[in-house]
Amino acid sequence: MKLRAYILVFLLVFGLMPLILAAVINLPLVLDRTSLFYQRAYLQNLRADFRDLDQHLASRHEMIRLLSKLPEPGLILGERGDADQIDLARARYTSWINQILADQRDVIQILFVGAGGEQRFWLARDPITQEWHPSEQPPQIPDRRFLAAGLESQPKTVMVSRIRVDPGAGAEDPRQLMTLDLTSQIGGDQTEHAEGVVVLTIDVGGLAEFYRNTLWVNHDGSYLRPGQPASGKPEAFEAFPGLEDIFAEGKLALWKGRQGRQMLWVPMFLTEDGFPLWVGRSVDPSPIDAFRNALIVRVLSIIFLLVLFVMVLARWIAARVEHFGQELTGGIGQILRDGQPLRFSWQGPREIRELGEQLTALAQTHAEHLRTARAHTRELEKSNRYKSEFLANVSHELRTPLNSILLLSKMLGAESSGLTPAQRRQAQVIHEAGRDLRTMIDNILDISRIEAGHVHLSLEWVELKPMLEELIELLAPMLTEKPVELRLSVSPQVRSRVFSDREKLRQILKNFLSNAVKFTERGQIHVSVAARDDKAYPIALSVSDTGIGIPADKQEIIFEAFQQADGSTRRRYGGTGLGLSISRELAGLLGGAIEVESAPGAGARFSLLLPLSADITQTARQAEAEADAESNGDGAATVDQTPDAIMPVSSSESGLNAGSAWVLIIERDVKTLVALTSDLKQLGLRVQTAADLDEALETLAEEGEGCELVLLAAQVSAEMTYDTIRALIAKGQEPHPAVAVIGPAASKSQIDACLDAGAQDYLSKPIDPGPLSALLARVLDRPTGLESPSPPAGQESRVEEVAGRVDVNRQEEETT
Structure with missing residues (x-):
């Protein structure tokens, strides 16, 4: 990814993501709160409408107080006087009622109840002529507890009952469908003891006719249509799916239907049976939907403009930074590649100018150091070439007399030489010392070739098992005087051959075996070939012994030239300490690696890890x-x-x-x-x-x-x-x-x-x-x-x- 893309992503993540997250988190909340405020406005409007009903009922309080101030309560209640006097008083009272309640159509019944709760006198409004007259049928009897509470109330107190829903009476007279009662003591404060109460019945259904677009629903889902008889069926539950659950919760709720239809349902009044009377009013969601759409469009437009601004800003910043970075990387690359001092003349903030000056000083210092290092490298290469030539000459000069010494000492140490046993033993010692000297010269020459990079590989298909059998046969005579068993095992899952350098493999494994023979006094030496679950090194050639072992802190230095695990081992066992160093370098040339596992007194295991094919x-x-x-x-x-x-x-x-x-x-x-x-x-x-x-x-x-x-x-x-x-x-x-x-x-x-x-x-x-x-x-x-x-x-x-x-x-x- 380019630097410009990184800067753009950085600005988008750290610049716009907080704003976007804030919009994503808060926008639904704002929309919900707005919808809630809108619903509350509808609720307040609904309650304001019904507040007029409360005021109307409050005006009826004064009316019932007026009706309770009877001049002759005993005659009206029929407790005193003869029948003619009682009838005359009731007639005058009926005429008076027709005068003062002629236009009060919501009042449909007046009932006078005695102190014992018995009905004494009642008046009903004719539904056709709207005149008041004593009815032949007894009126609806209010709730006994309501009457008892009215008798026990204080004078001039008006008590209002809960709404009474009576579908049966409403079927005969729609005015009786939804009613409520107001009661007050007769006589007010003129008597010490209540002689009775007057009950005024109000047609609530008739009042409800004035509230347009409002539905009245009973708790069982049946509609209460003012001026019409009740059906008694849960028609509202069928018309508004889910309304039954809203009624079960008993709280204000907004019902949402298909095509955006919404209804606000409020439990407005309690009925005599203890259930609420629900009022529903349609809510027009179009204004809030328009507001929601406008708000979303505006927020998205702001975010889009900000994204566009950030992208333009990021492109400008990225171009500046990219130009600066290219000049910096190009200059540093030229310094590192060519070693030429450059001058960084940058303009801008103080930090940038100081950076340019420091890089200029660093470039000059690096150029001087590079010139010195190249001169030193040429000297080292020349010295290394002289060393290689010297070692080659020394090898030639040493090998000629050394071969003569080895040949003559071998001839003198033979039994047919005619020397005494002591003299033959001395000749054998000279032969062994000369052979060790030749081995040391060969190792030093190998190290020199490896360091100079003059080691070449002759790649061929190498059969592993025959090569290892030849090595074991070569080194087996060295174990004739030791109680050590030398054995070979080849896993059947391993490849039988590898594409590598046969002589280099032999040299590495010969070093492993020579060390095992040298440091193992008794036990066994095990040469094994195993397969590994490693694509890079699928083959492992291992040499395990039961010798003196190597401490963990010494297992790294043994691969360094002229080093052994302990200086005393060189004196006791001999050797130059070059074998493992040469082996590690040769293993690297073959594309492999060497691993060692050992502990003091528990022997050692050296493993050569090889690929199936060297890199041609x-x-x-x-x-x-x-x-x-x-x-x-x-x-x-x-x-x-x-x-x-x-x-x-x-x-x-x-x-x-x-x-x-x-x-x-x-x-x-x-x-x-x-x-x-x-x-x-x-x-x-x-x-x-x-x-x-x-x-x-x-x-x-x-x-x-x-x-x-x-x-x-x-x-x-x-x-x-x-x-x-x-x-x-x-x-x-x-x-x-x-x-x-x-x-x-x-x-x-x-x-x-x-x-x-x-x-x-x-x-x-x-x-x-x-x-x-x-x-x-x-x-x-x-x-x-x-x-x-x-x-x-x-x-x-x-x-x-x-x-x-x-x-x-x-x-x-x-x-x-």
């Missing part, structure tokens, strides 16, 4: 690097030099102006690899190698542009070859390089299939310089100077020499 391309590149070093005169030629070491023909001599063009060779056969590399280098072309498709794609990605041609060795099967060609074309860099297949002689159909897959040409092995030159001319679009004459002097012999050292049997590899 690494070996070829090593030979190429050494050939370049030899062509530049950096060191003397060694016996293992490769054909790549021949001085390449310059591009001007070959007629090819290659520039930055290079060629990638995907090949495992070292003979073909070396020959092609030599031919292409004569043309001044840079050559890279790869062992398989994955490594080739990685090389193309790392090396960048400039690859003009890929020489692909034919795979195990034709289909694999076609798939590899397509993969190189599809996954390679743009523009992708040309691909040519090299392999054994093929039929025309096979060649045509390769060309159909995307290849430019098919070159048969051995590669003829003529077709190769024609292919390069087509690919590079310029003439080449590659011809078919014999290679320069010495080159053919050196090719054969490397081919002899690194003999890769392609048929064996494909079979494996």
Whole structure:
């Protein structure tokens, strides 16, 4: 990810995320609160409507107080006087009621109750003429507890009953469907004891007719329609699904239906049976929906504008920072790569200017140190070259007299020499000391070669079990005088052979066995070959002994040159301490590693971990690097030099102006690899190698542009070859390089299939310089100077020499 993307993500996360989270968290709350306020407004409006009903009932309080001030309560109640007087008083009272309650249509019944709770006199309003007159049928009797409370109340006190819902009476007279009663003592405070009460019945249903768009529902879901008889069926529960649950909770609630329909339900009044009387009013959600939509659109618009602003700001900041970073990394890269002092003249804040000055000083210091280090490196290389030459000369000078000493001491120590036993023993001591001296000289020379990088690998298929049996047979005589058992075990799951350097493997394992023999006085030495669950190192060659063991804190220094676990062991057992150091370096060259497990007194176990195949391309590149070093005169030629070491023909001599063009060779056969590399280098072309498709794609990605041609060795099967060609074309860099297949002689159909897959040409092995030159001319679009004459002097012999050292049997590899 680029720096610009990081800055954008950073600003979005730390700049906008808090705002976005706040909007996401608070916006639903704001919308819910707004909806709640809207509902409360509807509720207040509803209660304001019913507040008029309360005021109307309050006016009826004064009316009932007026009715209770009877001038002759005894006559009205029929407790005093004769019948004519009682009838006359009641008639005058009825006439008076018709005068003062003529327009009070909500009052439908007046009842006079005696002190004992018995009905004495009642008046009812005719539903047609609206006149008051004594009715023939007895009135609705109020609740006995309500009457008792009225009789016991204080004078001038008006008591109001709960609403009475009577569907039966409402069926005969709709005015009786929803009623409530008001009661007050007769006579007010004129008497000491209450002579009775007057009960005024109010038609609540008639009053409810004035509240439009309002539904009255009983607790059982039946509608109470003013002026109409009650059905007694739960019609409201069917019309409003879920309303029954709202009624069960008994709280104010908002019912929501389909298509945005909403109803506000309020338990407004209590009935005589203790259940609430519910009032429902429709709520218009369109204003709140419009507000919600407008709020959401505005919030999203603000967030979008902020995101756009942040992206523009991030792009500007990223461009500034990216320019600064490119200048910084480019300058530092140039300092590290070329060692040239640079000056960073940056403008801006004080910290930036100070950073530029410090980097300028650091660049100058680094340039001086780099010049000093390069001079010191040249001195070290020269000293190392002199050391190698000196060791080679000393080896030659020492080996000649040492071989004579070994030969003569061996002859003198033989029984047929004619010497006495004491003299023969002295000759044998001289022979053993000379042999140890030769071993020490060989180890020192090996360490010198490894440090100088002059160790070459001869890769071949190595059968593990025969090689180990030869080593055991070689070292077995050293254990004839010790009670030590030497045995070999090979796991059946392990591969029988590896592609590696046989001599280097023998040298490593011989060092392991020599140490085991040296430090083991009794017990056993076990050589084993086992398989491991490790893709990098699937094979382990181990040597275990029951010797003196190695302390844990000493298991690292034993791999250093001239070191042993204890200085006293060198005096007791002898040795230079170079064997394990050489073994570790050789194991690294073979692509493996060494592990040690040991404890004092419990013996030691040294394991060589190996891959199934050493890196052939690494070996070829090593030979190429050494050939370049030899062509530049950096060191003397060694016996293992490769054909790549021949001085390449310059591009001007070959007629090819290659520039930055290079060629990638995907090949495992070292003979073909070396020959092609030599031919292409004569043309001044840079050559890279790869062992398989994955490594080739990685090389193309790392090396960048400039690859003009890929020489692909034919795979195990034709289909694999076609798939590899397509993969190189599809996954390679743009523009992708040309691909040519090299392999054994093929039929025309096979060649045509390769060309159909995307290849430019098919070159048969051995590669003829003529077709190769024609292919390069087509690919590079310029003439080449590659011809078919014999290679320069010495080159053919050196090719054969490397081919002899690194003999890769392609048929064996494909079979494996």
